[in-house]
Amino acid sequence: MPALDFWYSIGSTYSYLTVMRIAEHCAAQGVDVVWRPFNVREIMIEQNNIPFAGKPVKSAYMWRDIERRAALYDLPVRVPAPYPLDNLPLANQVAVLGMAEGWGAAYTVETYRRWFQDGAPAGSEPNLSASLRAAGQDPERVIAEADSEAGVAQLAEATAAARQTGVFGAPTFVTGGELFWGDDRLDDAIAWAQHGSLRRRGR
Amino acid sequence: MPALDFWYSIGSTYSYLTVMRIAEHCAAQGVDVVWRPFNVREIMIEQNNIPFAGKPVKSAYMWRDIERRAALYDLPVRVPAPYPLDNLPLANQVAVLGMAEGWGAAYTVETYRRWFQDGAPAGSEPNLSASLRAAGQDPERVIAEADSEAGVAQLAEATAAARQTGVFGAPTFVTGGELFWGDDRLDDAIAWAQHGSLRRRGR
Numbered sequence: 001m002p003a004l005d006f007w008y009s010i011g012s013t014y015s016y017l018t019v020m021r022i023a024e025h026c027a028a029q030g031v032d033v034v035w036r037p038f039n040v041r042e043i044m045i046e047q048n049n050i051p052f053a054g055k056p057v058k059s060a061y062m063w064r065d066i067e068r069r070a071a072l073y074d075l076p077v078r079v080p081a082p083y084p085l086d087n088l089p090l091a092n093q094v095a096v097l098g099m100a101e102g103w104g105a106a107y108t109v110e111t112y113r114r115w116f117q118d119g120a121p122a123g124s125e126p127n128l129s130a131s132l133r134a135a136g137q138d139p140e141r142v143i144a145e146a147d148s149e150a151g152v153a154q155l156a157e158a159t160a161a162a163r164q165t166g167v168f169g170a171p172t173f174v175t176g177g178e179l180f181w182g183d184d185r186l187d188d189a190i191a192w193a194q195h196g197s198l199r200r201r202g203r
Numbered sequence: 204m205p206a207l208d209f210w211y212s213i214g215s216t217y218s219y220l221t222v223m224r225i226a227e228h229c230a231a232q233g234v235d236v237v238w239r240p241f242n243v244r245e246i247m248i249e250q251n252n253i254p255f256a257g258k259p260v261k262s263a264y265m266w267r268d269i270e271r272r273a274a275l276y277d278l279p280v281r282v283p284a285p286y287p288l289d290n291l292p293l294a295n296q297v298a299v300l301g302m303a304e305g306w307g308a309a310y311t312v313e314t315y316r317r318w319f320q321d322g323a324p325a326g327s328e329p330n331l332s333a334s335l336r337a338a339g340q341d342p343e344r345v346i347a348e349a350d351s352e353a354g355v356a357q358l359a360e361a362t363a364a365a366r367q368t369g370v371f372g373a374p375t376f377v378t379g380g381e382l383f384w385g386d387d388r389l390d391d392a393i394a395w396a397q398h399g400s401l402r403r404r405g406r
Contacts, residue, residue, distance in 0.1 A: 047258055047260060047261065048257055048258065049258055049261060054251055055250055055251065055252055055371075057250060057369060057371045058250065058252060058371045058372070060369075061369070061371065061382060061384060064381075064382075065383075065384075068381075068391075068401055069401065071400070071401070072400075072401040072402060166260060166263075166264070168258075168260045168261045168264065169261070178267075178271075179264060179267075180268075181264060181268075184387055184388075185387075188271075197274070197275075198271055198272065198274070198275040199275060
């Protein structure tokens with residue numbers, strides 16, 4: 001089955017639009033998704049890439065754009081969501097652990113829902129524990145493990161892999177050696193996974 | 204007839220994809236296009252918005268992304284094109300004059316073609332005079348007028364209007380009080396112009 005890597009970082013705003021729909025959307029097109037959380041903030045700081053801080057006009061546009069696109073996808077949304085996240089690293093350390101243990105996608109969806117629909121920042125309480133419980137996990141056990149030296153190292157490894165792949169922002173889709181940046185490129189990535197071109201089937 | 208304002212700046216890379224197809228694409232959808240050249244560099248510097256300078260990974264992606272999307276639109280392209288342009292202001296002073304005189308769209312298409320297909324920078328010779336001649340104009344007369352105090356002032360007025368509208372990058376489409384940034388938002392803007400939502404007809 002064709003497949004794509006879904007590189008994301010809990011903390012990226014546009015990733016809300018992807019996280020909430022990618023599983024169903026790709027399944028409907030017969031494309032497998034590999035969820036790959038990493039620390040996008042670390043890479044963007046390295047690359048002097050500051051998307052919204054100190055840019056009020058562009059930031060206001062971003063929230064309106066997300067609001068319009070959420071409506072297109074029939075997703076509830078409350079904008080602006082709290083941004084930037086205080087605990088971006090922890091949110092993603094938990095996600096990396098969750099991917100290794102099989103509950104990472106469920107946790108990611110739960111934490112984004114609380115962040116973008118209820119206004120509770122991901123990576124902080126009460127969002128973090130509530131999302132873990134909703135994903136069937138014991139928050140105490142998970143947070144201790146994710147925030148250990150090993151947990152920190154695992155996120156660093158994931159981020160190194162993203163950097164090595166050429167990822168510079170989130171969300172990013174990688175398939176067949178091609179990189180597609182942005183939620184609005186998901187259908188391009190699916191088309192590429194299916195037949196190595198941007199053209200949709202039937203066009 | 205529904206209409207959209209097409210804010211662009213000769214100097215924007217992604218605008219190549221729009222300039223070469225917007226007239227035909229919007230006509231086919233029954234949407235009028237008002238071409239509005241401005242100085243995007245001035246606004247981006249004001250807003251501390253530096254898209255590609257000093258960002259080699261993101262820049263490499265941008266060129267590959269343009270190459271892939273040009274193939275989708277059946278547009279020839281030679282990437283990377285010379286970037287940034289030395290004479291961005293003059294290129295757009297000429298465009299503003301051309302819009303007032305009725306040959307601005309033709310000039311814009313001609314100069315982008317030479318820039319992105321032949322590797323000759325817009326706003327400089329031989330591109331500038333060749334594009335003006337192809338648009339039926341006398342280069343000597345046009346360049347003198349566009350580069351006069353009045354020509355400079357007219358571009359400044361156009362840029363002030365863009366700023367006032369909330370434009371922060373190019374290309375941008377504005378319709379019904381909504382702003383859409385990026386070539387990849389053209390179909391969203393068309394849908395909004397037609398019926399005030401992002402949904403395409405028939406969906």
